[in-house]
Amino acid sequence: MPSNALAVSPVADLATLPDPAAQKAAVANLGIADQSLTPRHGCKGPGAAAWLENFGLPIPPLPNSWLPVDGGGLIARLGFTEFLVEGPATLIARLAAAPRSAGVYPVLRQDVALLLGGARLDELLRQTCNVNFRPLDLATRPVVLTSMVGVGVTVIPELRNGQPAVRIWGDGSYGHYLWETLLDIAVELGGGAVAPHSFN
Amino acid sequence: MKIMTCPLNGPRPVSEFHYWGEVRPMPNPATASDDAWADYIFNRNGAPGLKKEWWCHTPSNTWFIAERDTEKDVVLKTYFYEGDQ
Numbered sequence: 099m100p101s102n103a104l105a106v107s108p109v110a111d112l113a114t115l116p117d118p119a120a121q122k123a124a125v126a127n128l129g130i131a132d133q134s135l136t137p138r139h140g141c142k143g144p145g146a147a148a149w150l151e152n153f154g155l156p157i158p159p160l161p162n163s164w165l166p167v168d169g170g171g172l173i174a175r176l177g178f179t180e181f182l183v184e185g186p187a188t189l190i191a192r193l194a195a196a197p198r199s200a201g202v203y204p205v206l207r208q209d210v211a212l213l214l215g216g217a218r219l220d221e222l223l224r225q226t227c228n229v230n231f232r233p234l235d236l237a238t239r240p241v242v243l244t245s246m247v248g249v250g251v252t253v254i255p256e257l258r259n260g261q262p263a264v265r266i267w268g269d270g271s272y273g274h275y276l277w278e279t280l281l282d283i284a285v286e287l288g289g290g291a292v293a294p295h296s297f298n
Numbered sequence: 299m300k301i302m303t304c305p306l307n308g309p310r311p312v313s314e315f316h317y318w319g320e321v322r323p324m325p326n327p328a329t330a331s332d333d334a335w336a337d338y339i340f341n342r343n344g345a346p347g348l349k350k351e352w353w354c355h356t357p358s359n360t361w362f363i364a365e366r367d368t369e370k371d372v373v374l375k376t377y378f379y380e381g382d383q
Contacts, residue, residue: 177358177359228310228314229310243307245356252357
């Protein structure tokens, strides 16, 4: 069975990190981190929800919402019958290796996955995206599928250390373009590339 | 900016959508006359007016129907396809 895991991030040759002091300064304004190598699994179809439930996963009841997964990670419901699961490597390996039920179809998830956050995030979003994230009620755990600088993306808005943040997934083949464009804007706003743990 | 309302994702700029033509019931190819089948294959109704059209919200690949006045360029309503009616 082919693995969804990427051996190399789509932005591995671009996502170089400055020294820790510079990262700390950047994340206060607008940090951008590469999370493309996080294990994930995608599936869709009328039987997908029941199939995932068999693994003990919680199923978000509403389309375009997400729930946390035990042991870290999340399960996002994209539309009515498609799911994106990110979590511990053991869970993702179990999902990838398990036989699929009728009405469950695999979705290849070789995404570029980014984490952006900081006080000036909204300024970046206003330049790059059509959706106004500010009125969204984060308590309802919304998932937004939209276009960002022309690339179709899945976005989860959240708060990290009291600062606005977004997790973004997009087609890995747009990784270079998405990273370079968002990083350029982040640098203009006093931010820059950071390691994912900088947001913790 | 023109706004289209996806039944699932809500109002978005029309740049997030793709147009896929008017909803046209397919005649039964086994029983349709050659003229009726050729009309279905080759001809499209270009006259302005009230149209039911296929549209897709591309970031989520959500397909739906938009009822649009193509003369006034106004979207009247959008909803999911529920089979031929």
